[in-house]
Amino acid sequence: MKPIALTVNGKSVEASVQPRTHLADFLREHLRLTGTNLGCEHGVCGACTLMIDGAPARSCITFAVACEGADVRTIEGFDEDPLMDALREAFSAEHALQCGYCTPGMLMSARDIVTRLPAADEARVREELAGNLCRCTGYVGIVRAILSVLEQYRGARLS
Amino acid sequence: MKAPRFDYERPTTLESALELLGGNRDARVLAGGQSLGPLLNFRMTQPDLLVDISGLSELAETRDEGDAVVLGARVTHSAIEDGRVPDPSRGFLARIARGIAYRAVRNRGTLGGSLAHADPAADWVTVMALLDASLIVRGASGERRLPAASFVTGPLTTRLRTGELIVGLRIPKLSSQARTGYFKFNRKPGEFADAIGAVIDDPQRGVRRAVIGATEGAPFVIPDAAELLRSGSEAPISRAVTSAGFHAGTYEHRVHCAAIKRAVARLQ
Numbered sequence: 317m318k319p320i321a322l323t324v325n326g327k328s329v330e331a332s333v334q335p336r337t338h339l340a341d342f343l344r345e346h347l348r349l350t351g352t353n354l355g356c357e358h359g360v361c362g363a364c365t366l367m368i369d370g371a372p373a374r375s376c377i378t379f380a381v382a383c384e385g386a387d388v389r390t391i392e393g394f395d396e397d398p399l400m401d402a403l404r405e406a407f408s409a410e411h412a413l414q415c416g417y418c419t420p421g422m423l424m425s426a427r428d429i430v431t432r433l434p435a436a437d438e439a440r441v442r443e444e445l446a447g448n449l450c451r452c453t454g455y456v457g458i459v460r461a462i463l464s465v466l467e468q469y470r471g472a473r474l475s
Numbered sequence: 476m477k478a479p480r481f482d483y484e485r486p487t488t489l490e491s492a493l494e495l496l497g498g499n500r501d502a503r504v505l506a507g508g509q510s511l512g513p514l515l516n517f518r519m520t521q522p523d524l525l526v527d528i529s530g531l532s533e534l535a536e537t538r539d540e541g542d543a544v545v546l547g548a549r550v551t552h553s554a555i556e557d558g559r560v561p562d563p564s565r566g567f568l569a570r571i572a573r574g575i576a577y578r579a580v581r582n583r584g585t586l587g588g589s590l591a592h593a594d595p596a597a598d599w600v601t602v603m604a605l606l607d608a609s610l611i612v613r614g615a616s617g618e619r620r621l622p623a624a625s626f627v628t629g630p631l632t633t634r635l636r637t638g639e640l641i642v643g644l645r646i647p648k649l650s651s652q653a654r655t656g657y658f659k660f661n662r663k664p665g666e667f668a669d670a671i672g673a674v675i676d677d678p679q680r681g682v683r684r685a686v687i688g689a690t691e692g693a694p695f696v697i698p699d700a701a702e703l704l705r706s707g708s709e710a711p712i713s714r715a716v717t718s719a720g721f722h723a724g725t726y727e728h729r730v731h732c733a734a735i736k737r738a739v740a741r742l743q
Contacts, residue, residue: 358512362579382505
């Protein structure tokens with residue numbers, strides 16, 4: 317077991333972990349933050365995507381022990397975030413989720429697209445979403461939701 | 476699946492990292508973990524010890540050496556994509572970086588890690604061979620430099636010796652007239668490629684190279700690709716792909732021919 321100290325959703329966390337425990341299991345099993353979902357567990361499906369030091373990362377192939385000093389933000393950490401609120405609303409309005417399993421990871425990537433690529437068009441949004449698999453809604457609603465928030469965001473930045 | 480048990484150390488000096496890697500235990504270097512993580516989760520590799528090099532700040536450094544740029548091994552794909560590190564390639568490296576896996580992977584995956592892992596389909600394996608970069612490698616007995624063009628010897632196999640660590644890459648600067656072209660076949664953005672074609676035409680430096688990438692082993696370098704670049708026509712491309720070990724008429728031959736042809740057409 318190894319001691320780690322990190323920040324999760326703004327709170328300091330100290331724990332002792334086995335090196336083999338990945339970040340998603342640490343969050344779900346140790347901290348009971350079950351908003352981060354696990355799909356493929358090899359970095360392909362994107363369900364476990366969260367923010368580490370402000371940038372999206374796969375929590376299934378990031379070991380908790382390697383997150384010493386990191387600032388981790390899960391979907392639960394975005395409750396008061398106006399941009400995530402706008403994305404949630406747009407996902408709901410555009411029917412961008414059905415079973416919801418991919419949604420926490422989708423929202424992480426969506427937020428990254430909006431903040432990093434404010435000029436993104438539909439083709440770019442689709443390219444950027446290649447790392448988040450959805451197996452039930454079929455992406456049309458997801459892409460539409462993100463595009464609508466991009467438009468709001470661009471408007472807000474201009475005003 | 477879950478990774479098997481292993482020990483973990485995060486040294487803060489290069490010397491202690493090399494000591495851990497050169498010890499008696501079966502040790503693996505952990506950089507961004509974007510290839511090693513999946514291999515561990517699949518239990519395809521079961522090391523005794525992971526040596527996390529994220530504490531080695533000198534491996535994240537970059538420097539300009541006049542005719543080349545040195546990028547530390549820990550530079551991430553997204554740092555290259557975003558232009559946060561010096562660029563010897565007039566935008567080529569950033570274009571390549573954008574096509575590697577997915578942004579969440581690029582944020583943690585590193586240049587050195589990708590080369591050390593040596594998946595034949597990895598973009599940097601092909602691109603660094605094309606640009607004639609060299610790897611700066613440190614071991615207990617000191618530093619040596621290895622040409623990227625012959626670094627990968629087979630699938631997941633390199634010329635790194637046990638206990639050695641990639642510390643950086645020295646990438647020659649392209650001249651102002653240089654043009655580069657790249658094409659990879661994959662079914663969706665970010666997937667492992669079936670074939671990669673990479674070409675460079677830099678008359679000022681007398682460099683006209685092509686690389687057939689995403690082979691079943693080492694990238695196939697064509698050091699004098701003048702004919703192939705000039706015409707972009709079928710015959711010289713087909714001959715080159717045959718020399719790389721692909722039999723005419725097979726899917727592999729066709730897809731590699733098409734990748735090179737499209738790379739030539741995309742020279743910019």
